[in-house]
Amino acid sequence: MATIDPRTEIKEFLSSRRARITPEQAGLPAYGGNRRVKGLRREEVALLAGVSVDYYVRMERGGLAGTSDEVLDALAAALHLDEAERDHLFHLARQSRAPRRRRPAATVRPALQQVLDAITEAPAWICNGRYDVLAANHLARALYSPVLADPRRPANTARFVYLAPETASTFFVDYDRIARDVAAKLRMEAGRNPHDEGLIALVGELSTRSELFRQRWASQDVRLHRSGHKRLHHPVVGRLDLDVETMELPAEPGLLLNVYTAPAGTAAADGLALLASWAASQAENTKPGSPGR
Structure with missing residues (x-):
């Protein structure tokens, strides 16, 4: 693994959280018996988060730069994220906005x-x-x-x-x-x-x-x-x-x-x-x- 790509992290994280929620769990009607996707569709997440489908698709493709905290909170609620998952989403968004190359301490004072x-x-x-x-x-x-x-x-x-x-x-x-x-x-x-x-x-x-x-x-x-x-x-x-x-x-x-x-x-x-x-x-x-x- 040469690097950890934030855009890939965002894409895989959001798609995995979307896949685990059924329409019934989200309070949405499930039309038809054969759904081609596991969990929620992108348009259903967009509806629950109060954003356009195009906007949500851009976010799930790794484009969290410029996303407001209010939208992130709405997305976290739509995907039923727990505290750790919500924090993780915000960390990913911050890296998209202004990546910081923080070097963790290697020694102890x-x-x-x-x-x-x-x-x-x-x-x-x-x-x-x-x-x-x-x-x-x-x-x-x-x-x-x-x-x-x-x-x-x-x-x-x-x-x-x-x-x-x-x-x-x-x-x-x-x-x-x-x-x-x-x-x-x-x-x-x-x-x-x-x-x-x-x-x-x-x-x-x-x-x-x-x-x-x-x-x-x-x-x-x-x-x-x-x-x-x-x-x-x-x-x-x-x-x-x-x-x-x-x-x-x-x-x-x-x-x-x-x-x-x-x-x-x-x-x-x-x-x-x-x-x-x-x-x-x-x-x-x-x-x-x-x-x-």
Whole structure:
């Protein structure tokens, strides 16, 4: 994949969203039993969005430049877009209006590493929109040891999920959901920053080497980075059911802080304490002069 073309992204995204909605779901009468298109026709979307058919056809062909926010909102409503899909549509439109070659941060400032290191009782790490692991505290390095086993740096969670599926499907209890979400978030990032050379290279590599990724990528699904729940099976401490808080860093556009916690008194909290003990022992064993060194 040499590039991510915004016009192609727009065409495939809008046509895929149109195809999933039936006239009945849109509140339109369905005349005749044999429809040649799956989902809504272009003229039906135009009617629902309150624009001319020619205008909608131009938009679906990738021509969102000059489209007002009001029209985009009407189009999002006509296609029943959720929050992530609506945001994705607006990102694509912004790229059509005035493409920006934003270069995401490749490193983390020392002050941010200090923040991570100050979080001593929870795994915390910083990534960018393409899932590069850019910085982590000692507990996150212990928790994500299967991901960090890849010698390539920065380590990349998407690459782990799709190119090490046997290990990843053991580590992530809900592997199918994780794989779906990772591809959807990468697609979201592609709409936000289609000129990111690292993202283009990653999508190309995954598309070449993983049939599952090709399927997920072709779905055109998008998702926001959100807080939630993650179930992991760590190779040393076993099952961990963790709450995940994902926060954008306003001073570092494109970077996300992820913190994993567990309610006090739960098996997961005990597991994190055991993980901390294991991580401390690993650090002690790697010191110069330690037994086995």
